[in-house]
Amino acid sequence: MKFLLYNTLVIFLFLTLITSCNSVEKDTDPxxxxxxxxxxxxxxxxxxSEEFKAYWYNGxxxxxxYDLSQERYGEIREGSAVTIFVTEDFLPSExxxxxxxxEENISVLKLNQMKNFLTGIYPYSIMSSTFSPVKHxxxxxxxxxxVQEWCGMVYAQLNNKxxxxxxxxxxxxxxxxxxxxxxxxxxxxxxxxxxRINPEELPTGDISIIPSFEYLRLRHKKLDAYPAFAGxxxxxxxxSYSINYPELQRQLVIYFNSTFPYEIEKWEETxxxxxxxxxxxxxxxxxxxxxxxxxxxxNSNKDVIxxxxxxxx
Numbered sequence: 001m002k003f004l005l006y007n008t009l010v011i012f013l014f015l016t017l018i019t020s021c022n023s024v025e026k027d028t029d030p031x032x033x034x035x036x037x038x039x040x041x042x043x044x045x046x047x048x049s050e051e052f053k054a055y056w057y058n059g060x061x062x063x064x065x066y067d068l069s070q071e072r073y074g075e076i077r078e079g080s081a082v083t084i085f086v087t088e089d090f091l092p093s094e095x096x097x098x099x100x101x102x103e104e105n106i107s108v109l110k111l112n113q114m115k116n117f118l119t120g121i122y123p124y125s126i127m128s129s130t131f132s133p134v135k136h137x138x139x140x141x142x143x144x145x146x147v148q149e150w151c152g153m154v155y156a157q158l159n160n161k162x163x164x165x166x167x168x169x170x171x172x173x174x175x176x177x178x179x180x181x182x183x184x185x186x187x188x189x190x191x192x193x194x195x196r197i198n199p200e201e202l203p204t205g206d207i208s209i210i211p212s213f214e215y216l217r218l219r220h221k222k223l224d225a226y227p228a229f230a231g232x233x234x235x236x237x238x239x240s241y242s243i244n245y246p247e248l249q250r251q252l253v254i255y256f257n258s259t260f261p262y263e264i265e266k267w268e269e270t271x272x273x274x275x276x277x278x279x280x281x282x283x284x285x286x287x288x289x290x291x292x293x294x295x296x297x298x299n300s301n302k303d304v305i306x307x308x309x310x311x312x313x
Contacts, residue, residue, distance in 0.1 A: 046136055051260060056134070064264070065287075065289050084113075109134050130143050156223070209245075238257065
């Protein structure tokens with residue numbers, strides 16, 4: 001009887017050890033990143049309404065111009081901003097626009113956001129592109145950003161793989177030629193698309209979020225996720241979505257129409273001009289005009305006059 005009890009105890013301890021080892025293996029991926037620190041949200045199919053399909057799959061893009069007041073170097077600069085929202089087919093492996101139809105293609109909502117303003121004698125040109133899956137939930141598949149001005153250019157690109165893989169290039173010392181892998185977290189860039197797809201999916205409360213690439217590059221901040229608090233306040237006509245970053249002394253508020261198709265009417269961004277500086281200058285963008293058109297077919301000299309419909313030069 002004692003021998004039988006001893007053998008039973010040995011087998012129990014052995015099975016416990018095996019189970020424990022297996023549990024450790026499952027908690028760490030091949031890259032050595034603890035799964036407990038990774039974003040575990042699984043993509044789920046979206047139920048797209050007929051109204052949604054009619055608006056976003058009619059062969060046109062939605063283009064909106066904004067009157068921009070941009071804070072830069074402790075002063076407000078007047079300029080313009082444009083957002084271009086359009087759906088397109090996306091190659092999941094190469095993570096680029098598909099030229100031909102394939103069942104493997106993913107339908108994405110693409111946002112190209114552009115800003116132009118002057119800092120004294122020289123101009124700034126900023127462009128950000130975000131590609132978000134439409135027919136299922138999940139993080140943006142790709143984000144890129146470039147900033148050009150007379151001093152030089154910076155560029156960063158994120159690809160959604162097993163982790164977020166980021167390549168960043170800059171003419172600034174200490175920022176050049178970076179290759180970074182980050183555990184998945186919310187992306188500030190992707191929230192603009194999420195507003196247009198389904199604002200009910202917007203994260204609220206305490207979140208971990210990677211700030212916009214534009215902000216990180218202009219402020220020379222580390223490419224990483226930061227703690228923030230997000231809030232959604234619905235009104236009869238306009239709804240506001242706010243993100244507050246205590247560590248960065250940064251706030252972003254996006255105002256959009258409360259009913260479909262949830263057009264973005266304006267936004268405000270407030271940042272500390274210097275670390276621990278009490279000066280707060282607010283960047284604002286307010287809608288001027290909005291059109292829906294197939295702009296990629298309007299590239300002749302005779303089409304330049306169409307820019308008047310957006311109120312931009």
